[in-house]
Amino acid sequence: MRCSPGQLLRAHCSSWTRNGNGRWSAAHRRLAVIAAAAACTVTLAGCVTPAFNTSSYRQKTQESASEMAGLVGTARLAASAYLQGKLYSATADTIVSDAENDAGDIVTQWTSVQPPTAQAENIMSKAQTLLSDTSDQLTALRIAVRKGDRQQIGSLLTKLGPAIPKLKKLAAAG
Amino acid sequence: MSPLKLALGVMTAIGGFVDIGNLVTSGITGARFGMALTWAIILGTVGMTVYGEMAGRVAAVGGRAVFHSVRERLGPRVGLVNLTSSFVLSLLTLSAEIGGVALVLQLATGINYLLWVPLVGLFVWLVIYRAPFMLIENVFGMMGLGLIIFIIALFKLPVDWHGLWVGATHPWVPSSEPHSTYWFYAVSLYGACLVPYQVLFFSSGGREESWTTKSIPQMRMNAVVGFPLGGLLSIAIMASMIPIYSSLNVNVSHLGQIALPVAASVGLVGLIFALIGFFAATFAAAAEAALSAGYAVAQFFGWTWGKMHEPRAAAQFHVVCLASIIAATGFILTTIDPITVTLVSVVLGAVAIPLTYFPVLVVANDEEYMGKWVNGRLSNVLGSVFLVIMVLASVVTLPLLFITKAGH
Numbered sequence: 172m173r174c175s176p177g178q179l180l181r182a183h184c185s186s187w188t189r190n191g192n193g194r195w196s197a198a199h200r201r202l203a204v205i206a207a208a209a210a211c212t213v214t215l216a217g218c219v220t221p222a223f224n225t226s227s228y229r230q231k232t233q234e235s236a237s238e239m240a241g242l243v244g245t246a247r248l249a250a251s252a253y254l255q256g257k258l259y260s261a262t263a264d265t266i267v268s269d270a271e272n273d274a275g276d277i278v279t280q281w282t283s284v285q286p287p288t289a290q291a292e293n294i295m296s297k298a299q300t301l302l303s304d305t306s307d308q309l310t311a312l313r314i315a316v317r318k319g320d321r322q323q324i325g326s327l328l329t330k331l332g333p334a335i336p337k338l339k340k341l342a343a344a345g
Numbered sequence: 346m347s348p349l350k351l352a353l354g355v356m357t358a359i360g361g362f363v364d365i366g367n368l369v370t371s372g373i374t375g376a377r378f379g380m381a382l383t384w385a386i387i388l389g390t391v392g393m394t395v396y397g398e399m400a401g402r403v404a405a406v407g408g409r410a411v412f413h414s415v416r417e418r419l420g421p422r423v424g425l426v427n428l429t430s431s432f433v434l435s436l437l438t439l440s441a442e443i444g445g446v447a448l449v450l451q452l453a454t455g456i457n458y459l460l461w462v463p464l465v466g467l468f469v470w471l472v473i474y475r476a477p478f479m480l481i482e483n484v485f486g487m488m489g490l491g492l493i494i495f496i497i498a499l500f501k502l503p504v505d506w507h508g509l510w511v512g513a514t515h516p517w518v519p520s521s522e523p524h525s526t527y528w529f530y531a532v533s534l535y536g537a538c539l540v541p542y543q544v545l546f547f548s549s550g551g552r553e554e555s556w557t558t559k560s561i562p563q564m565r566m567n568a569v570v571g572f573p574l575g576g577l578l579s580i581a582i583m584a585s586m587i588p589i590y591s592s593l594n595v596n597v598s599h600l601g602q603i604a605l606p607v608a609a610s611v612g613l614v615g616l617i618f619a620l621i622g623f624f625a626a627t628f629a630a631a632a633e634a635a636l637s638a639g640y641a642v643a644q645f646f647g648w649t650w651g652k653m654h655e656p657r658a659a660a661q662f663h664v665v666c667l668a669s670i671i672a673a674t675g676f677i678l679t680t681i682d683p684i685t686v687t688l689v690s691v692v693l694g695a696v697a698i699p700l701t702y703f704p705v706l707v708v709a710n711d712e713e714y715m716g717k718w719v720n721g722r723l724s725n726v727l728g729s730v731f732l733v734i735m736v737l738a739s740v741v742t743l744p745l746l747f748i749t750k751a752g753h
Binding site for chain 1: 451590604605
């Protein structure tokens with residue numbers, strides 16, 4: 172038998188005790204399973220929670236910048252190793268593509284957080300260009316690696332170099 | 346016993362010890378915590394050695410694989426709970442390993458891993474259905490030795506050996522990390538070394554190879570020498586992340602990142618060895634996890650099981666293996682991240698470890714079965730200490746999983 176959410180809720184409110192034979196009702200058990208599954212999904216998915224004040228927004232920005240710096244570092248290492256003939260193009264492409272995808276996720280998640288105060292908006296305007304530009308440069312690097320365009324890879328490595336200290340500075344200061 | 350056979354067994358045990366769980370957890374923790382969690386690998390490896398030896402002895406002397414003991418000692422009802430948890434974990438591990446093989450193939454070819462997943466599932470089934478047991482154990486175990494390249498890479502990387510030693514011997518929580526995350530990854534490293542399918546496979550493999558008391562010295566060498574050397578490989582993977590990633594604050598979350606330090610230090614040859622090692626370790630573990638799912642169900646219900654029988658004679662066992670492979674392949678095809686599945690499987694494995702290991706300890710103490718091979722004082726002290734640790738870890742694991750959002 173299937174229960175609607177309304178039926179489950181009524182069952183939940185009317186009898187939060189065991190029934191006559193000392194067992195939990197089927198509705199209770201289903202409700203518990205649904206609640207546990209929902210809790211697990213939300214917790215394990217690592218969903219982005221809203222920022223309620225400037226400090227929390229700053230912290231999210233710092234975390235995003237720190238993760239982005241790590242991704243740029245990984246992508247630069249892979250691209251350099253490819254240029255030095257230490258990585259196959261397929262392997263370099265996979266590593267740089269993974270970094271690019273993760274960078275895109277970071278930017279999407281960070282921009283989805285509403286800045287709660289005017290101060291937080293200032294932080295956003297300072298960080299947005301750096302995070303988005305870095306993500307775009309990783310996309311350009313992936314394209315160059317996939318094409319095997321060594322000159323373009325070299326040029327992008329030079330461009331991405333200064334991004335790491337800037338991102339680290341943002342991660343430290345917010 | 347010939348020294349060649351002895352060496353082959355030990356090398357197989359070394360290569361077979363490492364799977365996707367060890368690769369991922371060692372890579373993540375090395376980049377994030379340095380050597381501060383080395384103790385968790387050592388603890389898990391010693392636990393695996395103690396219980397692997399015990400399970401192997403029970404298989405050789407008592408003629409009983411793990412799930413015979415589970416049903417016999419815990420009864421059908423509690424045993425069924427045990428079987429369910431073990432089976433689900435084997436499925437989760439199998440999913441992670443199939444995903445891992447597909448990720449390795451993506452690294453080698455550039456073709457998206459999801460396209461490889463069905464082929465990997467098919468190949469795992471073909472190997473289980475057609476290939477002899479010794480081939481699964483020995484060929485992939487030997488290929489897994491390709492991971493030794495991580496030890497070689499350590500000598501080519503700019504390693505601060507004193508820093509590594511200090512990190513390993515002073516296991517403090519880094520100031521940048523919360524205590525809960527540190528303990529979450531400690532449990533994941535420990536769980537990756539003690540995954541229940543490994544002891545299930547080790548003891549059932551003993552029956553497949555018709556171990557007797559004469560096989561005990563070989564079995565002991567595999568467990569006492571092979572497993573710790575496998576643990577050493579995990580530590581080498583952890584250490585090789587540090588010179589490359591620690592200054593960049595990289596969060597390792599992809600298999601390619603784990604291979605990168607080897608490529609950067611040793612070059613293309615190193616990369617090839619690393620990829621062969623990754624492939625062998627994950628593929629062998631996929632086959633072992635699928636077989637373990639079949640072993641657990643068939644042993645519990647008293648069906649004919651094992652590759653020592655023709656598939657027709659052990660049809661139910663082979664159906665369970667096939668169904669497990671199909672389910673695991675389908676699960677990874679949902680596009681769930683195999684690395685996340687790996688982390689969750691090793692952590693949930695840590696919850697279920699006592700359920701699998703406790704019956705082994707009980708049977709290994711039964712003089713009726715074991716005769717003069719019954720547990721000695723050392724085995725019992727170590728077994729009991731580890732059982733307490735396993736229970737403690739299983740109690741804290743789920744809260745840590747939720748508090749840290751699976752280590753984020």
